[in-house]
Amino acid sequence: MSYTIDKIRNICLLGHGSDGKTSLAESMLYLTKGTDRLGKISDGNTVCDYDPEEIKRHFSISAALAPVEYNGYKVNVIDTPGYFDFVGEVFQGLRVADAGLIVLTAKSGIGVGTEKSWKYLADRDLPRMIYVSKLDEDHADFYKVFESLREMFGISICPVVIPIVEGEQTIGIVDLAADKAYEFKGGKRVEIPIPASMSDKIEELKGILDEAVAETDEELMMKFFDEEPFTAEEMTQGIRNGVKAKSLVPVFCGSAISGLGTLTLIDSIVKYAPAPSEVEPEKGTNAAGDAVEIEYDPDGTVCAFVFKTVTDQYGRFSFFKVISGKITSDMTLVNARTGENEKLGRIYMVRGKKNIEVDELVAGDIGAVSKLSDTKTNDTLCDSARVVSLAEIEFNKPCYTQAISPTAKGGEEKIATGLTRLKDEDQTFVSYMDTETKQYVISGAGDMHLDVLCSKLKSKFGVEPVLEDARVPYREKIRKSVTVEGKHKKQTGGHGQYGHVKIEFEPFECDDLIFEEKIFGGSVPKNFHPAVEKGLRESIDKGVLAGYPVVNLKATLVDGSYHDVDSNELSFKLAARLAFRAGIPQGNPVLLEPVGSLKVYIPDSYMGDIIGDLNKRRGRVMGMHPTEDGLQVVEAEVPMAEMSTYAIDLRSMTQGRGSFEMQFERYEDAPPMVQQKIVEESKGNLEDDDE
Numbered sequence: 001m002s003y004t005i006d007k008i009r010n011i012c013l014l015g016h017g018s019d020g021k022t023s024l025a026e027s028m029l030y031l032t033k034g035t036d037r038l039g040k041i042s043d044g045n046t047v048c049d050y051d052p053e054e055i056k057r058h059f060s061i062s063a064a065l066a067p068v069e070y071n072g073y074k075v076n077v078i079d080t081p082g083y084f085d086f087v088g089e090v091f092q093g094l095r096v097a098d099a100g101l102i103v104l105t106a107k108s109g110i111g112v113g114t115e116k117s118w119k120y121l122a123d124r125d126l127p128r129m130i131y132v133s134k135l136d137e138d139h140a141d142f143y144k145v146f147e148s149l150r151e152m153f154g155i156s157i158c159p160v161v162i163p164i165v166e167g168e169q170t171i172g173i174v175d176l177a178a179d180k181a182y183e184f185k186g187g188k189r190v191e192i193p194i195p196a197s198m199s200d201k202i203e204e205l206k207g208i209l210d211e212a213v214a215e216t217d218e219e220l221m222m223k224f225f226d227e228e229p230f231t232a233e234e235m236t237q238g239i240r241n242g243v244k245a246k247s248l249v250p251v252f253c254g255s256a257i258s259g260l261g262t263l264t265l266i267d268s269i270v271k272y273a274p275a276p277s278e279v280e281p282e283k284g285t286n287a288a289g290d291a292v293e294i295e296y297d298p299d300g301t302v303c304a305f306v307f308k309t310v311t312d313q314y315g316r317f318s319f320f321k322v323i324s325g326k327i328t329s330d331m332t333l334v335n336a337r338t339g340e341n342e343k344l345g346r347i348y349m350v351r352g353k354k355n356i357e358v359d360e361l362v363a364g365d366i367g368a369v370s371k372l373s374d375t376k377t378n379d380t381l382c383d384s385a386r387v388v389s390l391a392e393i394e395f396n397k398p399c400y401t402q403a404i405s406p407t408a409k410g411g412e413e414k415i416a417t418g419l420t421r422l423k424d425e426d427q428t429f430v431s432y433m434d435t436e437t438k439q440y441v442i443s444g445a446g447d448m449h450l451d452v453l454c455s456k457l458k459s460k461f462g463v464e465p466v467l468e469d470a471r472v473p474y475r476e477k478i479r480k481s482v483t484v485e486g487k488h489k490k491q492t493g494g495h496g497q498y499g500h501v502k503i504e505f506e507p508f509e510c511d512d513l514i515f516e517e518k519i520f521g522g523s524v525p526k527n528f529h530p531a532v533e534k535g536l537r538e539s540i541d542k543g544v545l546a547g548y549p550v551v552n553l554k555a556t557l558v559d560g561s562y563h564d565v566d567s568n569e570l571s572f573k574l575a576a577r578l579a580f581r582a583g584i585p586q587g588n589p590v591l592l593e594p595v596g597s598l599k600v601y602i603p604d605s606y607m608g609d610i611i612g613d614l615n616k617r618r619g620r621v622m623g624m625h626p627t628e629d630g631l632q633v634v635e636a637e638v639p640m641a642e643m644s645t646y647a648i649d650l651r652s653m654t655q656g657r658g659s660f661e662m663q664f665e666r667y668e669d670a671p672p673m674v675q676q677k678i679v680e681e682s683k684g685n686l687e688d689d690d691e
Helices: 022-030 052-057 086-096 111-121 143-153 196-214 220-226 232-246 262-272 412-425 448-462 526-539 570-589 606-617 646-653 673-689
Strands: 008-014 064-070 073-079 098-106 127-134 157-159 161-166 169-175 180-185 190-191 250-252 282-286 291-293 303-312 315-324 325-330 333-334 339-342 347-349 356-357 359-363 367-370 380-382 388-391 401-406 428-433 437-446 465-468 475-479 482-489 497-507 513-515 554-563 590-602 620-626 632-639 659-670
Touching: 008 086, 008 111, 008 262, 022 064, 022 073, 022 127, 022 262, 052 347, 052 448, 064 262, 064 347, 064 437, 073 086, 073 262, 086 111, 086 303, 086 448, 098 111, 111 127, 127 143, 127 262, 127 606, 143 157, 143 161, 143 250, 157 196, 157 303, 161 196, 161 250, 169 262, 190 590, 196 232, 220 232, 232 262, 250 262, 250 590, 262 497, 291 388, 303 388, 303 412, 303 646, 315 325, 315 465, 380 388, 401 412, 401 448, 412 428, 412 437, 412 448, 437 448, 482 570, 497 526, 497 570, 513 526, 526 554, 526 570, 590 606, 590 673, 606 620, 606 646, 632 659
Parallel strands: 008 073, 008 098, 098 127, 127 250, 157 250, 513 554
Antiparallel strands: 064 073, 161 169, 169 180, 180 190, 282 291, 282 388, 303 315, 303 380, 315 367, 325 359, 333 339, 333 380, 347 356, 347 367, 401 437, 401 465, 428 437, 475 590, 482 497, 497 554, 590 632, 590 659, 620 632
């Protein structure tokens, strides 16, 4: 059925890995008849984890849609991965969500993923709600988790649904806002009396909720001070207003496996989460580059944002959110990025891997369309009467780099083709051929991310890749001036070859080879000077120490000789090469290593560990300062050769709380011990390349 904008809710599930997001989505679908069985992650049959890699690994890798239809409402649940390597998928879900539901367990409590989820929602200024899961597990303690939430995130954390605990068993829940209690028996939610034994606890928690609701409205505040109870309608509106204003974060609880609390959670999402018509307008630019705002308006000019792309053997599937107007099948829209028309075919409501064809999708709703010719993630599709480009998803830069190669010869092209295809659906990695190191390189969010990409290359494209450390692009230079001769002489029957040059090599700060000539008396005719320069330019690609390019070099042709008959361009080019090979070793050559400027973002408590680790990596700490969101930034300069595993090591040192960005700064002389090691390694690499 088609839903009006006020009947739609878009909720993104976030949280630490294995905290129950996918199981919660499964429970919501099952109890609203969206599925006919309750899938389990261990059985590999959940709606949201349908990719073969997710089934094999038992955790979410990509964001998945699970529309829940209930009592005339449609709740578009977006299930996102909890593991940090796949945070790009979280950003995709957040881009089209109107609120976030942070999931954490009653046993484990606040994890790093909980903290990060809070920050993601704060960064995007989205309303927040919290669900405490797995009440049925041993040692589950909702009240302990609730206290820790208030301690970490402040007094905006408010209890709305709390558990009824007998002994160590959770037997039901109390909805404080509705003043009702429920148990879950025989697959149904049953209302029960509120236990008298909970009166003190309920009074305490209800006081927290009432105070937060009172602060959303002056009339409610007066009522609160007069100790008058709020009506059910006042309570609902107060929580709703508080959620929308981000001043109140409701906490719910339940168990996805038993079903306890699931229907109450859906009721609460419908009651308290904003409809698309109540959120801020979308920001973008028009064709002239001017800033514009697009309201969520079912009667407006058609505009939709593509937030995710999935490719399979049948082609490309584009997931979009309708921002304005109404989208129907067979409609023609303009892609704002390309300026080209895109003819839409059938449009779908997507539930996991199941595509349900629909006639239309209105503003605020989320759906998908297949086989668009040139539409990618972050594109805007709109009516030709109003072409706009909406704000794009900003993904984190890749920070973990490896060289990728096939196990069998001839698989290089398959790897390149496969990664190009995978790039359509995952924009958080980059891959390219490094012409300098002669390696095909892939950069992603971490080792798990690259491992998944390699598995997909094998399963989807039939090529088995291996990963190894990417070679570092060192450089070589000389440190003193030297003058040498190079003579190429070859005599055969008929014309021979003769070229003779005398060249002065000297250190010189420059981006490229500087070539000059100071020839007197025509010892080397001018028509051969370009050949000499060409010979030198070909030679600097491979230095004498370890085969790396030679930089910061000035070469001056000062003398030489020629033969009237046997001299030619090739002879002088070869003579220049001989001079280079003879002269550079005499110029006190040294290896240069690339140094990057590094910024590490960490909580203050990790400062000592991080600085100590950077010292071990031969880094120089340049300074540190706090950020607006309470983190510390450590700025340093570090040899890039020491940073190959930093993405993994930093995550380990900070339990995933740290992040970094790094960019190339300059080349510096490598220390003697480092130079010796690199020279020895390069000999092995050169031998491998020769084979």
